[in-house]
Each structure stands twice: as structure tokens, then as C-alpha cells.
Amino acid sequence: MNILVVGLSHKTAPVEIREKVAFPPTEMAAPLEQMLALPAINEAVIVSTCNRVELYATSRNVAAGITELKQFLCAYHQLKPADLEGHLYDYAGEEAIRHVLRVSASLDSMVIGEPQILGQIKTAYGYASEHKTAGLILNRFLHKAFSVAKRVRTETAIASSAVSVSFAAVELARKIFDTLEDKTVMLIGAGEMCELAARHFVNNGVAKVLVTNRTFARAEKLADEFDGTAVSFENFREQLHRVDIVLSSTGAPDYVLEAKKLKEVCKLRRHKPMFLIDIAVPRDIDPLANKIDGIYLYDVDDLQGVVQANLKERQKEAAKAEAIINEEIVQFQRWMATLEVKPTIVALRQQLDSVRKAELEKTFSNLNGLGKKERKAVEAMTNAIVNKILHHPTNILKEAQNGSDGDFYIDAVRRLFNLSDTTEQAPQASDSGEN
Amino acid sequence: MSAITLLFYLTLLVYLGATVLYFVGMLGKRPAAGRVGRWVLVAGALLHAGSFAVRHSTAGGTPVTSLHESLSFFAWCLVLLFLLLDLRFRLAVMGAFASPLAVLLMVGSALSPDVVMELNPMLKSWLFPVHIAFAFLGNAAFALSFGAGLMYLIQDRMLKSKRFTGIYQLLPSLDTLDKVNYTCLSVGFPLMTLGIISGAVWGNTVWGSYWSWDPKQTWALITWFLYAALLHGRLTVGWRGRKAAIFSIIGFIFLLFTFLGVNLLLGGQHTFEAFALF
Numbered sequence: 001m002n003i004l005v006v007g008l009s010h011k012t013a014p015v016e017i018r019e020k021v022a023f024p025p026t027e028m029a030a031p032l033e034q035m036l037a038l039p040a041i042n043e044a045v046i047v048s049t050c051n052r053v054e055l056y057a058t059s060r061n062v063a064a065g066i067t068e069l070k071q072f073l074c075a076y077h078q079l080k081p082a083d084l085e086g087h088l089y090d091y092a093g094e095e096a097i098r099h100v101l102r103v104s105a106s107l108d109s110m111v112i113g114e115p116q117i118l119g120q121i122k123t124a125y126g127y128a129s130e131h132k133t134a135g136l137i138l139n140r141f142l143h144k145a146f147s148v149a150k151r152v153r154t155e156t157a158i159a160s161s162a163v164s165v166s167f168a169a170v171e172l173a174r175k176i177f178d179t180l181e182d183k184t185v186m187l188i189g190a191g192e193m194c195e196l197a198a199r200h201f202v203n204n205g206v207a208k209v210l211v212t213n214r215t216f217a218r219a220e221k222l223a224d225e226f227d228g229t230a231v232s233f234e235n236f237r238e239q240l241h242r243v244d245i246v247l248s249s250t251g252a253p254d255y256v257l258e259a260k261k262l263k264e265v266c267k268l269r270r271h272k273p274m275f276l277i278d279i280a281v282p283r284d285i286d287p288l289a290n291k292i293d294g295i296y297l298y299d300v301d302d303l304q305g306v307v308q309a310n311l312k313e314r315q316k317e318a319a320k321a322e323a324i325i326n327e328e329i330v331q332f333q334r335w336m337a338t339l340e341v342k343p344t345i346v347a348l349r350q351q352l353d354s355v356r357k358a359e360l361e362k363t364f365s366n367l368n369g370l371g372k373k374e375r376k377a378v379e380a381m382t383n384a385i386v387n388k389i390l391h392h393p394t395n396i397l398k399e400a401q402n403g404s405d406g407d408f409y410i411d412a413v414r415r416l417f418n419l420s421d422t423t424e425q426a427p428q429a430s431d432s433g434e435n
Numbered sequence: 436m437s438a439i440t441l442l443f444y445l446t447l448l449v450y451l452g453a454t455v456l457y458f459v460g461m462l463g464k465r466p467a468a469g470r471v472g473r474w475v476l477v478a479g480a481l482l483h484a485g486s487f488a489v490r491h492s493t494a495g496g497t498p499v500t501s502l503h504e505s506l507s508f509f510a511w512c513l514v515l516l517f518l519l520l521d522l523r524f525r526l527a528v529m530g531a532f533a534s535p536l537a538v539l540l541m542v543g544s545a546l547s548p549d550v551v552m553e554l555n556p557m558l559k560s561w562l563f564p565v566h567i568a569f570a571f572l573g574n575a576a577f578a579l580s581f582g583a584g585l586m587y588l589i590q591d592r593m594l595k596s597k598r599f600t601g602i603y604q605l606l607p608s609l610d611t612l613d614k615v616n617y618t619c620l621s622v623g624f625p626l627m628t629l630g631i632i633s634g635a636v637w638g639n640t641v642w643g644s645y646w647s648w649d650p651k652q653t654w655a656l657i658t659w660f661l662y663a664a665l666l667h668g669r670l671t672v673g674w675r676g677r678k679a680a681i682f683s684i685i686g687f688i689f690l691l692f693t694f695l696g697v698n699l700l701l702g703g704q705h706t707f708e709a710f711a712l713f
Contacts, residue, residue, distance in 0.1 A: 160604075161604075172594070174608060175590065175594060175603070175606070175608050175609065176594065176608060176609050176610065177608055177609075177610050178607070178608040178610040178611040178614070179610075270672075270673030270675070271673050271674070271675050271676060271678075272675070273609055273610070273676060290595060293676065293677050293678065294675075294676050294677070296594050296595065298597070302597050305597060306597070306599070309599060
């Protein structure tokens with residue numbers, strides 16, 4: 001049995017293509033059932049987010065399965081195969097496993113380490129289990145993917161640093177102030193980025209917000225949103241010494257805050273540190289202010305720089321994550337291998353044979369009077385018993401291999417007879433992936 | 436190997452273990468290792484205290500007469516104060532500064548000749564141990580403020596230049612570092628003051644004069660004035676942050692000179708015979 005992946009993502013297709021093949025969450029029943037009905041497909045899961053549409057399936061026949069999945073994707077959305085040509089990728093076996101693990105661990109995301117994708121895959125799996133289109137393998141596989149994603153998140157620093165400008169600002173503030181709770185933020189102007197950053201600061205504990213704007217009414221309106229105070233644009237400089245964090249984004253062509261003024265403010269504050277964030281272009285705050293002791297001035301480029309550095313850091317962490325994934329692939333494949341019919345039959349036979357031999361030994365050691373001939377006869381009899389017992393189950397297993405529920409039989413046999421996960425009789429059953 | 440030596444080397448080993456753990460915590464980004472390091476350091480401090488107790492019962496009086504003993508005592512003060520500071524501010528990164536420094540002091544101590552002395556009758560006064568304890572606790576506090584100051588400057592540099600290296604993630608906020616610096620200063624300064632006063636009073640009982648402008652005394656006084664200026668600046672003019680950090684670094688350099696340089700270069704009353712340090 002093979003795991004198959006067919007799909008497209010932000011890496012292979014522009015949004016115009018992605019939106020054409022998206023599956024709306026309100027009508028997942030029909031596509032899932034149609035997908036499951038494909039002759040070469042045994043299980044079906046559909047992941048559909050704004051950045052990717054992927055079909056996960058299992059099949060005995062890789063080539064046929066992939067062709068059918070591609071045809072299904074086109075047919076369902078009434079597209080010609082040529083429309084998706086060059087945008088679709090397909091993976092089978094180990095590559096498919098790796099792809100899904102990477103996707104759910106957020107290594108394939110536009111912003112590496114972003115947390116949404118795992119939830120989206122969980123939702124997709126939810127639809128599949130609701131409509132009973134995920135079988136033994138995909139069930140186990142997706143749970144594996146969830147646990148791997150969690151492992152990556154806890155064992156690497158892949159999601160630890162801010163990758164948006166406004167979060168980067170909050171993070172920097174935490175490096176200057178030990179707590180944000182008793183700090184005051186002042187918004188100068190009303191740019192959208194400024195507002196977003198202010199909201200992040202408030203969410204991270206900042207209690208006091210001052211807002212100033214050339215149009216006082218706008219300042220008042222924004223102040224209302226933050227439960228803050230509006231300050232007139234003429235007088236805001238007099239309030240500056242009370243302010244710890246300044247967010248500035250006016251449309252002014254010149255500096256709104258000169259370094260000289262800030263030097264005075266510093267004195268008034270008894271040199272308590274101040275964090276100035278200038279998101280305006282052209283800039284609002286004289287860049288020389290950064291030279292003043294205790295003032296930390298960041299403009300848009302500086303913040304972008306921090307974000308870029310963090311992204312690079314995430315990429316470094318991603319290498320660690322790949323190693324974790326490689327480990328998990330080996331484990332999962334070991335389990336997959338046990339689902340093959342032939343090794344299962346071999347293992348079953350070995351298991352019964354070892355029981356037979358052990359019991360024979362015991363019996364023979366108690367019955368000393370037996371001759372060679374008698375021993376042979378007893379041995380032959382026990383052999384025949386084992387063969388008779390195994391005959392029917394073996395046939396069933398061989399037949400089941402062609403049906404869609406074959407994996408369940410194999411899994412059941414392995415559990416009932418306590419056959420270990422590895423095909424070569426390991427001394428004790430490993431519990432790999434049993435979670 | 437006597438019990439004293441055994442305890443001494445065991446302590447050194449435990450401090451070394453704590454250092455390794457703190458570094459693993461810092462460089463390997465494994466905070467759990469730092470937390471274990473703290474408890475290992477606590478164990479080291481207890482062992483160390485045990486070794487002093489044994490030494491005390493063997494030599495009688497304060498066992499801090501040779502360079503070996505005083506370096507070891509300094510290390511213990513440092514660890515003790517760091518642990519107290521850590522209790523208040525949770526400073527695992529600073530552990531990576533304090534514990535190797537303690538190891539360094541212990542190694543220095545191990546390399547200096549270790550003689551359990553028949554105490555010079557001059558040193559047998561209750562004031563002497565008081566003088567020593569104050570002086571070394573003060574030194575340890577200033578050493579920690581030096582560490583905090585250094586970290587402040589690194590962090591400040593990175594925030595200003597907007598270039599961040601690996602250590603950035605681990606450093607506490609500037610505010611916290613400044614508070615640590617201030618705490619160390621406000622603990623260290625009274626200790627140092629008491630150290631100087633108790634030393635003067637003790638000097639009077641031994642030499643019949645409170646102050647004799649011995650080089651050690653002179654340099655201690657200079658250092659004291661430096662720290663007094665810093666404390667004053669902090670309390671009245673609102674010195675803080677970078678300025679305070681630089682000041683505490685300079686102060687510590689003077690302190691080091693008072694502690695080691697004077698003995699090595701200038702001599703004076705504090706150098707009893709060849710082995711002593713005070």
C-alpha cells in the first residue's frame with residue numbers, strides 16, 4: 001500500500017489557479033466521496049487552504065492512483081488538464097510521507113513556522129473522519145503528522161521569534177523594558193501599521209495609550225478604540241516625557257520629532273529608556289535620535305531587518321526539523337511495511353511454528369520412551385495441525401490484499417497473534433507510532 | 436588527601452559542573468540545563484561552606500589568611516550573592532558569568548600554596564573575620580554588578596546598532612539588567628563601607644592608629660569614592676543604564692587593583708609575610 005499526494009501550493013501556483021481548485025469547507029462530503037469512489041483509491045483526505053489544495057490518498061497502484069487523482073481534481077472543478085499543467089505536483093511512498101510531514105510541521109509554508117497550517121490539516125482530517133473516507137493508514141499517518149508537528153514546535157525554535165513588523169516591535173520593547181504593564185504608548189498620526197502595532201502592544205500588557213493627530217477628531221476616535229487619551233497635535237511634545245514607547249506614522253514631509261527635543265525629553269525622564277518606532281516614509285523622527293543615550297529608534301527598514309534576521313533564524317531551525325522528520329519517516333515506514341501481506345503471512349507462520357516447536361520439545365523431554373519413528377509421526381502431526389489452521393486465514397489475507405479493507409485484516413492478524421512490527425522477528429514488539 | 440583538600444576539590448568540581456550546565460543552557464538554548472545548574476551551584480555553596488567549617492575547626496579563628504584561602508572565600512561569597520540575586524531576578528545567563536568566575540577563583544586558589552596556618556596572634560581578634568567578611572561580600576557584589584554592566588553594554592550595543600547575535604535571545608531586558616546593577620551597588624556599597632570601617636577599628640587595636648595611608652587603604656578609599664559617586668549619581672541626578680554600567684565596570688577594575696594589584700605591586704601592611712594577602 002502506498003500513500004499518494006497530489007496537489008498544488010503557493011510555491012507552484014498563483015492565487016488565480018489556487019482559487020479555482022479550492023474546496024469550500026461547507027461542501028466537503030461530495031468531493032471526499034467521489035474521491036473515495038475512484039477505482040485505484042482506497043482512502044481519501046482533502047486539504048484546502050488559501051495557500052494549498054492537496055489530495056491525500058492510499059493506493060496499491062501508484063501510477064493509476066496519481067492519474068485518477070489528477071483527473072478527479074480537474075473534473076470536479078470543470079477544468080481542462082492543461083489548465084493545471086505545470087502547477088500540480090505528485091508524490092508517492094516515502095516522498096509523499098515526507099511532504100505531508102513537512103507541510104504539517106509548517107516547513108513548506110510561505111512563512112516558515114507559522115502556526116495555522118497544522119490546524120487546517122486537522123480540520124481537513126476532521127472532514128475525512130466525519131465522512132469516513134480516511135482508513136487505517138491515513139488515520140494513523142495524519143495522527144503521526146500531528147505529533148511530528150508538535151515535536152518540531154517544541155524541539156526547535158522554529159516559531160520562537162517574531163516574523164511580522166508589529167510583533168518584532170513588541171519583542172524589541174521586551175528587550176528594553178522588563179514589563180510592558182506600567183508603560184505608556186503614544187501614537188503619532190494614524191497609519192494602519194501604527195494602529196496594528198499599538199494593538200499588539202495593548203494585547204501584550206500596555207495599559208496606557210495616548211493618541212495625537214493633526215485632526216483632533218481622528219485622534220479622539222482612535223483613542224476611544226484603545227481606551228486611551230487624545231492629545232492635541234500642538235501639545236503632544238509636552239507629554240512625551242511620560243511616554244515610554246512612541247509609534248509614529250504621520251504623512252508629514254519633515255521630521256515631527258527633532259533629536260534636540262528628544263534630548264530634553266530624556267532629561268525630563270531622568271534618562272529612563274525610550275523606544276521610538278518610526279513607521280512613516282518619509283521619516284517622522286530625526287535618525288540622529290538613536291545616538292542619544294537611552295533612546296532606541298527603529299524605522300521601517302530596521303524592523304524589516306529584524307524580521308528578515310528572524311526568518312533566517314527560522315530557516316536554520318528548519319534544518320533541525322528536517323532531521324526530526326527523517327527520523328519519523330523511518331519509523332512510520334516500518335509500520336507501513338508490516339501491512340504487506342507476504343511478510344505478515346511469513347511472520348504468522350513463524351510465530352505458530354515456534355509455538356509448535358517449543359511444545360514439541362517439552363513433550364519429547366517428558367516422553368523418553370519414544371523411538372525415532374514415533375517422534376517423526378508426532379512432528380508431522382503437529383505440522384499438519386499448523387498448516388490446517390493457517391490455510392484459511394492465509395487465503396483470506398491473500399484475497400483481502402486486492403480489496404479495500406485488506407489493511408484491516410493484516411493489522412488484525414498482527415494484533416491477534418502479537419506479530420512484531422518488524423518483519424524479521426524482533427525479540428520484542430516495538431511500539432513505534434502507537435499513539 | 437585530607438578532608439579539607441577533598442572538600443575543596445569537590446567544591447571546585449561541583450562549580451565546574453554548574454558552569455557546564457549554565458553554558459549548555461545558554462549556548463544550546465536549553466533553559467532546563469540552566470535551572471539544574473542553579474541547584475548544582477547551591478550544592479557547591481553548601482559543600483564550600485562545609486570546607487570552611489572543617490578548616491575553622493582545624494586552624495581555629497578565621498581561615499582566611501593565605502591567598503589560597505581568600506580566593507576560595509571570595510568565590511564562595513560570589514556564589515552566595517549570585518544565588519540570592521538569582522532568587523530575585525531569575526538570571527540564568529548571569530550564572531554563565533558568575534559560575535565560571537567562581538571556578539576561576541577556585542583554580543587560582545588551588546594554584547596558590549595551601550598552608551593551614553598557625554594564626555598570627557595579630558589576626559586573632561573578633562574584628563578580623565568581620566572585616567574580611569564585609570570586604571569580600573562587598574567585592575562579590577561589585578563583581579556581579581560588573582557582570583550586569585557588561586551584559587547591559589552588550590545588549591545596548593545590539594539594540595542601537597540593530598545587529599543581533601546569538602546571545603541576544605538570552606539576555607534579560609535592559610531594565611532588568613539596570614535593576615540588577617543597582618541592587619548589587621546598593622548591597623555592595625554598605626558592605627564595602629563596613630569593611631573599611633571595621634578594618635580601621637581593627638587596625639587601631641593592632642597598630643594603634645585607625646588609618647595609616649597604607650597603599651591598600653588608599654586604593655580602597657579611591658574605589659569607595661568611585662562607587663559613592665555612582666550611587667550618588669543614581670539617587671540624585673538619575674544616572675542609569677549605560678552610564679551606570681560603564682561606571683560599575685570602571686569601579687570593578689579599581690577594585691581588582693585594590694584586591695590584587697596593590698599586593699603584587701605596592702606592598703604595605705596588608706601583606707603579612709610572603710603568603711598573606713591583606
